[in-house]
Amino acid sequence: MSSASPAVSIGIDFGTSNTVVALATDDRRVEAIRFDHGGRRHSVYVSALCFWEDRPGSGAHAEGGPWAIEQFLEGRHVYRFLQSFKTFAGSHSFNSTQVFRQRYKFEDILAAFLRTLARHGGDRFGFEAANIAVGRPVRFAGGNPDEALAMQRYRAAFERLGAGHARYVYEPVGAAFSFARRLERDATVLVADFGGGTSDFSVMRFSRAGGSLRAEPLGHAGIGIAGDTFDYRIVDHVVSPRLGKGSSFRSFDKVLPLPNSYYTNLARWHQLAMMKSSGELRELRELSRTALKPAPLQDFITIVDLDLGFSLYRAVSDAKVALSARDEVDFHFNGGGVDIRSTITRNDFETWIADDIARLGATIDKVLGEAGITAREVEKVFLTGGTSFVPAVRRLFAERFGNERLMSGDQFESIAYGLALIGHSPDPDRWAAAGGLKSKAGA
Template sequence: MSQACGVDFGTSNSTVGWHRPGQSALLALEEDKVTLPSVVFFNVEDDEVTYGRAALTNYLAGYEGRLMRSMKSLLGTSLMDGQTEVQGKALPFRQLLAQFIGELKQRAERSAGTSFTRAVLGRPVHFIDDDSTADRLAQDTLEQIARAAGFTEVQFQYEPIAAAFDYESRISKEELVLIADIGGGTSDFSLVRLSPERASKFDRKDDILGNGGVHIGGTDFDKYLSLTHVMPLLGLGGRLGSQIDVPSSYYFNLATWHTINLVYTQKVWRELQEVYRDINNADLRLRFERLLNLVEERDGHWLAIKSEEAKILLSDEQNISLSLNRLRSKQPTQPCQLILDQDGLQASIAHLTTNIGNTVAEVLRTANIRPDQVDTVFFTGGSSGVRGLRQQIGSIVPAATKVEGDLFGSIGAGLGLDATRRFR
């Protein structure tokens, strides 16, 4: 058995792959589950740090502390060299990411019963769109963080290529496959020739016909669903007595996972109080009071979780009614409900799915591949279940067979296979 592993550090969920003949390709990371949500909660009351589902449970139970999610989105941005405050102390974001990846490594080692010092890490086709310098910086930063977490040898593989290796392990004949990896932070695509015979080759560069990606993913769907349908319940779009719009920056920060904590500062609280005093419309006052209460109770991550829940429910349902019971104003009112249908979701994210569709078309064009030449579209990534997005991609290659992989595990499994090949 290989002593090297594959690490899929995801925006929303993370996995670790380890190639063992006849056994699962993924290691259990949280009890019997092979995924670990990419979440850290610093519990101030009990002075402890929890990860994954346990972190979300503690946060939603109302413990005082700081929740951090979508940490991967910091890579390649100016925020990466910043810090946040935890229990009155400054915590650099680099240290935060190293702490999470270190925890991921330790859990994988306990599950495997061996230590891992070598790893292939997954990376999106583009960490940062249209900026090769920032993109390279993001990979270099992730390598430094992985080494700080205890890996002494680190290599990288594109995430959709890793998913291709996982799919290839299950096919019986050659196929030209479009890998559609829709993750939490990015959408990545690869055109790859796959077959059982090609799988034994170490050098696969001639089999990769095209790559492309865009920095749009599930957290962006959550964000625009929230801005379109949730944030108006808190006053977004309202007009103040001075006939100017309610400032939108607070709502954009609350709708974006890695900026939620920015609304909890004393400066922002004073600004919100000033805005409230300039409201003379009774309905807007009620809605803005919900925002004030949400910020005071630090329930921003709860609201983001509810937006994500709405998106997930609409992957299967045509209509949903979602209770938003923590949205409260000074006056007793009926519990807030989010009523949403499939058309409402698609309208809020149409500009994103169109952009993703254009990226797919560009991958085909630059690879000089006609849509009718694609045999299979292989969907992976937790956000590939969004119905309108699948329809958008499917319409570009209508004759291709649509196959759903392990939405959360294909990349980690493929990285584990790749690690065995590279470090054998």
């Protein structure tokens, strides 16, 4: 990466699955940081951490992004692999997790991840930059997320790296700033950002006055349904039954169903990764001794015990992506002696996610209501994030707004680009999520 033009504004899109950092220079050029790994240059830094010890008691090392995955797949050391940890940000039920002999709170995990990001980011990226905008979801993931707790944890992590001055901006607002560069006339725009853990929506009014672009946020809404939720449906219908869901165990003279809570964990990557340290793996071993069909449950234990969740979820995600282009796919997972095969049709998949699509539709209604406009008054719809390519999601927007109004951007970089551009606005503090909705600022 060239060091010719110093960054004057940095945008950090910390996502459930991937993180992107963009740099804006004083001539308003924007570019994503590229990470050199494995002979390739990546703009996407996987939101993962791998802790390991060279020998027991020697002290933990940590790597993030593609280096974390490399350490995990090589498996040369005793390790602890964490992914999708953003999902815990607003959760009161997550206090800490054990990593070797040390307990890590959410802010400890995020700070460790950010340090790896800075280490690999090059000399143009530093948390001491004057203008840093960090993306945050409109609604955090989880059943009952606490926004204040999530933001307290975010700030604590960034403060440790010298970025206590960072602004926190709704992720779809960042995407809107990126999209606005393509507008040739005034427009009311609905921005839909589909991440791994949440889907967020913002309505923005863009206008030009005196040669500069003006922006007014009209409404925001979010929901904890996104790409990981769709993965959950595939795991729940295809994988979990193969691993014992719906079967029974014997307790004294009674035959009881296996608790569904273990399969809820299986269907959510961030929970599956915690089962070893929570004691649930030990409980599964005990259940397997009295299960009426122990073999499927033993396969479940193997997946947890050998940390095969990453490979399992990669197979699930690949099947989901393939269903966007094909009417059916052959799902196949093989690892640790566990072999799971099934044919998944797009019709099956769309049946499984139908309630999720309906809830996304209700969230669109909510953001339009907050903005005080109808679908007819939306002139452009900007879709970003990988889930926007799911046919059922695309169809939801086409039916409401018409195909001619739908536009897409880079599924990974749009938000980070817009966050970096916000640092160039006349009053970037107006775009912080804590600010009022009806303020105006130059874009």
